[in-house]
Amino acid sequence: MNFRQDFPIFITNPNLVYLDSAATSQKPKVVLEALRYYYENENANIHRSAHFLAEKATVAYEATRQTVADFIGAKHKHEIIFTRNATESINLVARSWGETFLKAGDEVLLSKLEHHSNLIPWLQLKEKIGIEIKYLDIDESGQLIFDESQITEKTKLVSLTGMSNSLGVITHLKPIITKAHEVGAKVLIDACQMAVHSPIDVQELDADFLVFSAHKLYGPTGVGVLYGKSDLLEKMPPFLGGGEMIQQVFEDRFIAGDIPNKFEAGTPNIAGVTAFKAAIEYLNSVGFETIQKQEKALTEYALEKLKALPYLKLIGPQGMKNRGSIISFTIDGVHPHDIAEGLSQKQICIRAGHHCTQPLMDYLELPATARASFAFYNEVEEVDKLVKGLEEVYEYFNQ
Ligand SMILES: Cc1ncc(COP(=O)(O)O)c(C=O)c1O
CATH class of the missing domain: 3.90.1150.10 (Aspartate Aminotransferase, domain 1)
Known part of the structure; x- marks a missing residue:
């Protein structure tokens, strides 16, 4: 074909x-058409207005959330948060979950393979609150060397790539995830490369968080995904503040909205998110x-x-x-x-x-x-x- x-x-x-598709993929015609269709037929701000066009735009935007949820086997569509990119998704977890639930001395386990996007946010947290960062080694083929003793009661988060963008290694995640959960640690999977090449089932994988970017997955730039288990997302404070993420605002305080809106402050990339649905449908059709x-x-x-x-x-x-x-x-x-x-x-x-x-x-x-x-x-x-x-x-x- x-x-x-x-x-x-x-x-x-x-x-x-x-x-160079690992950096960003090319875009199929159906995605470009979806972008154009949105601006020519449905362009309005979502969630805010009662008029019919806003309703159309909102329906299109939210339809992508369901498509993404189905694509990665999420239990609920409100477990899908749209961000700008995978980098922002990881920063969201580090700032919201990390700053709330981690304290000095807690350990975050990464690997030697990680992209700076899955490294700097944790280094920032190390500077800010004094967490410890540990690394899984790799063997000569680039595969993770997993030694169970590296995950202890002190480990609070394991954050690993599913496929190395530098070496192409597909990492063995399952035993690491199982061990992490045994000690009560959470697991974040950087699926930026993995999501493009193999089907993902977040429930089967038992990932607590999983991130990827639409632009590597035949979709537009400027759209990222954060999957999080709903019980975790519900307990996390908002990352960015502004319109859309609130329930009520007073002069001296605010009440945050429910997930996913709580994490989608301001006008999002509506056209990009809408067209991302076409990308996933195209990928599924292939x-x-x-x-x-x-x-x-x-x-x-x-x-x-x-x-x-x-x-x-x-x-x-x-x-x-x-x-x-x-x-x-x-x-x-x-x-x-x-x-x-x-x-x-x-x-x-x-x-x-x-x-x-x-x-x-x-x-x-x-x-x-x-x-x-x-x-x-x-x-x-x-x-x-x-x-x-x-x-x-x-x-x-x-x-
Ligand atoms: C493994 C991995 N993680 C994270 C990223 C960051 O993705 P983005 O720049 O879309 O946020 C990339 C991009 O190359 C990547 O390959």
Whole structure:
């Protein structure tokens, strides 16, 4: 099946080789149409006015909440909070739940794989209230090394990625979640990468919080999701204050509204949220079975071709085991930024840098890596172009 025709960017840029979907995915036509439809037919502020247009906009916005709840198997749609992005979702948990329920000396367990978004909010809390931050180690393939003794009575939160954006490792979460709950700790899953490649069932996973961004999931930028179990969200104070999040306001105090509104202060990204529904419906219509099959085939093929380049070193998993469609690598004598720049001249887009995981790069003793990431709309010919491009870049820098 050729999915490229569903994505206008490949029509306007016929030679584009886009291998940076882990940073943000391209958007299918149905999502662009949904954005346009909203502004042309339904544009009004939600929840506030009694007029028919506001009612239409509100219905469209709230419909996405149900679609997202179904997409991740949430029990209730009010357990879905819309934010600006996954980063804001984690900050919301750190500021609202963390500042309320954590105290000096309490431990938050992260891993060496975490994106800065799942690191800085906890470091801020360390500065502010004196929590301790511990890290799960990783083995040579990048997989988490889980030692039960790292979760103790002092552990109050375990916050982990479901798939590393830097190395592509799919982490083993279940035993860690089980142990965390045994000691009464809460669990936050950073599903930014995971949500794009595999179905999620938050109830089966038993995550207390789970976050992801719409823009990596074929949806618009400016929309993030925070899933939280309702009993937790209900006990948490609002993160931002303003319109929409209140029940009643007096000169000297306010009474916060119920979830989810309590956490959605101000006018949200109504168009973006509305169009996110189209993205999930599109993804569901393609189906994870097809997505996984195509992404696995591309990754397997790319690994085989890249391994044949003697000057290229794969960083992270060496094979397909526990790996998603992200491949990190370095090339002898060529800085990753030069690799990306050289490829860009051939219209091949990859990512180079620390991938917002500086502590991981320090741990691996690397300044940066080059990273190619595949989505189901990519094709084998694009892998061939990548490999040819890498050969040319290597020759250019080593002649
Ligand atoms: C694993 C992971 N976590 C968090 C983020 C942050 O996502 P956003 O910038 O959309 O908030 C990213 C984005 O690259 C990511 O890959």
